[in-house]
Amino acid sequence: MRPRPQTRDDRAAWAFVAPALVHLVLFALAPIVVAFGVSLFDWKVLKGTMPFVGLGTYAGVLSDEGFWNAMGNSLEFAFLSVPTGMAVALAVAVLVTQQLRGLGFFRTVYYVPAVSSGVAVSMLWIYVYLPESGLINATTRLFGIASVDFLNDPAWAMPALAFMAVWTGLGPKMVVYAAGLLAIPPAVHEAAALDGAVGWRRFWAVTWPLLGPTHLFVLVTATIGALQVFTPVYTMTRGGPMGATDVVGYHIYTEAWVRFHVSTAAAQSFLLLLVTGAAAWLQFRLLRDQAAGWGAA
Amino acid sequence: MSPVRRVAAYAVLVALAAFLLAPFVWMGLVSLHPSRSPIPDLATIIPRQPAWDNYATVLVGTDLPVARFALNSLVVTSLVVGGQLLVCSLAAFAFARLDWRGRETVFALFLLSLMIAGPVTQIPVFLMLRAVGALDTLLALVAPGVGSAFGVFLLRQAFLAVPRELDEAARIDGASHWTVYARVVLPLSGSALATLGAFAFIATWTDFFWPLLATSSLENRTLEVGLSVFKDSYGGTDWPLQMAAAVIVLAPLLLVFLALQRYFVRGVTLGSGK
Structure with a gap:
């Protein structure tokens, strides 16, 4: 029975939270409002004029082929890199959660690309993808396969970036899946074994569905990350060849800081936020319904 | 097997x-x-x-000030890591330990911002810093990094796990909120602080987009942006030099990662519900 008014720490609490709250308002909440405000004007930075156009900016963006190309590229990048990345990470997680010696070493090694500098890693992969002398082409030449200029071929550039993303993104996804696998009680596996479920059958019938929340977490965070990719595109392809890797994150950058269409870029960043949110919501709905179905089965 | x-x-x-x-x-x-x-x-x-x-x-033999880039990265990263640990732990203490009106609402704001981060904030933050004349300064590189909703969330979870009996014992001895924060809760949350510090270090050291935008003069660039400038200057003509530059950027990252690797597992799995 505490006397409520005396235990309230209102004044002290606001003092403790103030620095973080001021930071949150200045660098996260206010910018959202400012970005929306800017998107309602047609700000010509070089001319110095700023007429109000309301949602006209959005109409302009939605009828802009370049923006749709970029949105399509971002979705292509996500479709190419996320499911593959998840499948590889899950397979590796199964491997590193076995009863074997020295797995800590391998877990550490597999995480290294994820903590490496994006620019340094991009420079490495420029070499890996070089025609003739690059690591891939030098290797495939031993088998008599013709050289491919991966980053300058419109058909290959995007798959090349996605493949590299699977390589850099393995560590965190693997760690999350390993934690999910270790959280399944051994009794569940023992019960399944008694029912005759072993090997692949047990994996699909028991392990896979019990990983439901883990799949959801990895899928949503990986999709959000994929839709915002910037550094490898800037360093390796600058959106080329012929716009084949001009993803939304890079498109917004050039719109704002190369062409100085700040209002257009602000509107595009809002649309990207909308698509990202919609993708997360959709994945959440689909996987939640599926999880409920598993529970009933 | x-x-x-x-x-x-x-x-x-x-x-x-x-x-x-x-x-x-x-x-x-x-x-x-x-x-x-x-x-x-x-x-x-x-x-x-x-x-x-x-x-x-x-490091010293080209017309690019690479040693200066390294110094900038070191200063910016140290200030961001230190600032983020202080700012986030103070707020996390208020959420985990203090009883105040508005706590749930303010915490919800932090959680909400986890979902809306990304490219939307970059243009406005750039415009704001330009309006106060802070572009191309140390302030522009450090200020956006000193707070983190993820950090507040991570440290709040850790502080909740510190037994409350310890605070109450300290309070009976007349300890203030500050003393409980600095002498009881923080010393018992070392591994959570290390986790946040490790993530903040890697994120700041390897951040590319923001320093690219926020700095314009060569001597204010960080290593990551400097490496990109280096690549554009020597790319295609001098692979050995380019790769030496990449090693110089990567080496400190790998050392920090190897020293603190077990804390990465903790941070990555947080939020997956495991």
């Missing part, structure tokens, strides 16, 4: 490690070839005489 399957498992583990590390090994080897030499063949990848002076050339 049967011996055959055990051998197979190790074979896959080693092959995968080789696949993930091969580009790094190649990078290290190429960085030791003589400057301006052509891209080495796989057969001649091991340099006959390691050209260690490539590293000295990168």
Whole structure:
């Protein structure tokens, strides 16, 4: 029975939270409002004029082929890199959660690309993808396969970036899946074994569905990350060849800081936020319904 | 596991490690070839005489102030890591330990911002910093990084796990909120602070987009942006020098990661509900 008014720490609490709250308002909440405000004007930075156009900016963006190309590229990048990345990470997680010696070493090694500098890693992969002398082409030449200029071929550039993303993104996804696998009680596996479920059958019938929340977490965070990719595109392809890797994150950058269409870029960043949110919501709905179905089965 | 399957498992583990590390090994080897030499063949990848002076050339021997980039990265990263640990732990203490009106609402704001981060905030933050004349200064590089909703969330979870009996014992002895925060809760949350510090270090050291935008003069660039400038200046013409520059950016990252690697697992799995 505490006397409520005396235990309230209102004044002290606001003092403790103030620095973080001021930071949150200045660098996260206010910018959202400012970005929306800017998107309602047609700000010509070089001319110095700023007429109000309301949602006209959005109409302009939605009828802009370049923006749709970029949105399509971002979705292509996500479709190419996320499911593959998840499948590889899950397979590796199964491997590193076995009863074997020295797995800590391998877990550490597999995480290294994820903590490496994006620019340094991009420079490495420029070499890996070089025609003739690059690591891939030098290797495939031993088998008599013709050289491919991966980053300058419109058909290959995007798959090349996605493949590299699977390589850099393995560590965190693997760690999350390993934690999910270790959280399944051994009794569940023992019960399944008694029912005759072993090997692949047990994996699909028991392990896979019990990983439901883990799949959801990895899928949503990986999709959000994929839709915002910037550094490898800037360093390796600058959106080329012929716009084949001009993803939304890079498109917004050039719109704002190369062409100085700040209002257009602000509107595009809002649309990207909308698509990202919609993708997360959709994945959440689909996987939640599926999880409920598993529970009933 | 049967011996055959055990051998197979190790074979896959080693092959995968080789696949993930091969580009790094190649990078290290190429960085030791003589400057301006052509891209080495796989057969001649091991340099006959390691050209260690490539590293000295990168640091002080080009017209790019690489040592200055490194100093900038060190200063910015230290300030961001220190600032983020202080700011986030103060707020986390208020959420985990203090009883105040508005706590749930304010916490919800932090959680909400986890979902809306990304490209939307970059243009407005740039405009705001320009309006106060802070672009291309240390402030522009540090200020956006000193707070983190993820950090507040992570530390709040850790502080909730510290037994409340310890606070109450301290309070009976007349301890203030500040004393409980600094002398009881913080010392018992070392591994959570290390986790946040490790993530903040990697994120700040490797951040590319923001310093690219927020700085314009060469001497204010960080290593990550400097490396991109270096690549544009020497790209395609001098692979050994380029790779030496990449090693200089990567080495501190790998050292910090190896020293703090167990804390990464904790941070990554937080939020997955496991």
